[in-house]
């Protein structure tokens with residue numbers, strides 16, 4: 085159980101909030117790159133409680149600016165893009181991707197007023213078919229090379245989940261809550277095979293010998309040991325990613341009570357050979373898990389015929405921000421206690437001016453981070469859950485790996 089103050093400390097994401105500060109030390113995906121086109125060169129995005137416009141100018145540079153124009157506040161989503169940047173639709177103040185004001189058309193020709201204007205701007209990078217933003221203090225760190233994101237013996241796929249209408253940290257607590265798999269997902273989890281549970285209340289709980297958690301440099305590993313000997317380990321990648329199977333599930337806080345939920349899945353090649361990815365990965369948009377899709381509990385009804393729909397149901401019905409002053413933690417919640425302790429510790433590090441966990445700045449250390457994906461792929465292949473990548477992509481021999 086937490087006090088209300090402790091709950092706010094761990095969950096709020098806006099500028100200047102305790103948890104909002106460490107979240108601003110990581111590159112966060114903010115949009116699907118394919119969605120920004122010549123026909124639709126601007127997109128409104130709200131990230132970490134900030135209203136922003138993502139745009140592509142006519143030379144192909146991508147910028148992320150505060151949505152509210154510095155002049156008198158009209159939205160830049162309706163701005164006109166040109167070679168040099170984006171011009172506000174209202175009076176034409178023109179901004180480049182760095183937020184410099186290049187023109188203020190209604191001012192006298194000799195005016196230097198524009199030099200006093202700076203529109204808030206964040207750096208953007210394209211990586212794996214997504215635009216990523218860095219909203220923290222300069223200099224920006226590097227985007228970590230997690231195996232799922234950079235391995236070359238396969239291809240990637242982006243899967244966009246329906247928007248999650250609750251606070252990001254509910255999804256993250258779920259990532260260190262292994263006990264729920266055998267209960268919440270008892271009807272759908274593929275690991276159960278064709279057996280039926282002897283009791284719907286206990287689900288497959290009695291298959292489990294033990295749960296353990298341990299901290300690693302990039303996060304927390306949760307470990308399930310089954311009575312039959314199988315060991316299942318999945319990492320929570322701090323602060324906002326869960327790797328489940330061959331997929332990183334990235335939870336990007338839109339604001340305190342909404343979360344953008346995007347998956348990057350690695351599909352290994354049939355034969356272990358390197359595959360040249362052709363352009364951006366394909367993107368799958370999943371249909372809503374609830375009806376009506378915009379409504380909140382209890383006005384929406386979730387369908388529960390898929391694992392992720394079940395998870396979204398559990399997280400959203402905990403409340404827009406779960407009230408942790410009313411919970412009753414038990415022994416099976418020790419992963420959650422550990423995650424809260426680590427987040428608190430990392431918030432305090434940032435408050436002391438240090439980098440939080442997992443930040444990489446040194447190019448020499450910017451090598452692939454092994455999250456033990458191979459073990460998972462082996463288990464998935466054994467249980468028939470692994471979708472290998474085939475298709476018309478160009479295969480490269482082992483010898484070419486370099």
Ligand code: FES
Pocket residue numbers: 153154155156157158172173174175176177
């Ligand atoms: S409000 Fe944007 S130029 Fe006037």
Ligand SMILES: [Fe+2]
Pocket residue numbers: 258264265268269391395
């Ligand atoms: Fe789950």
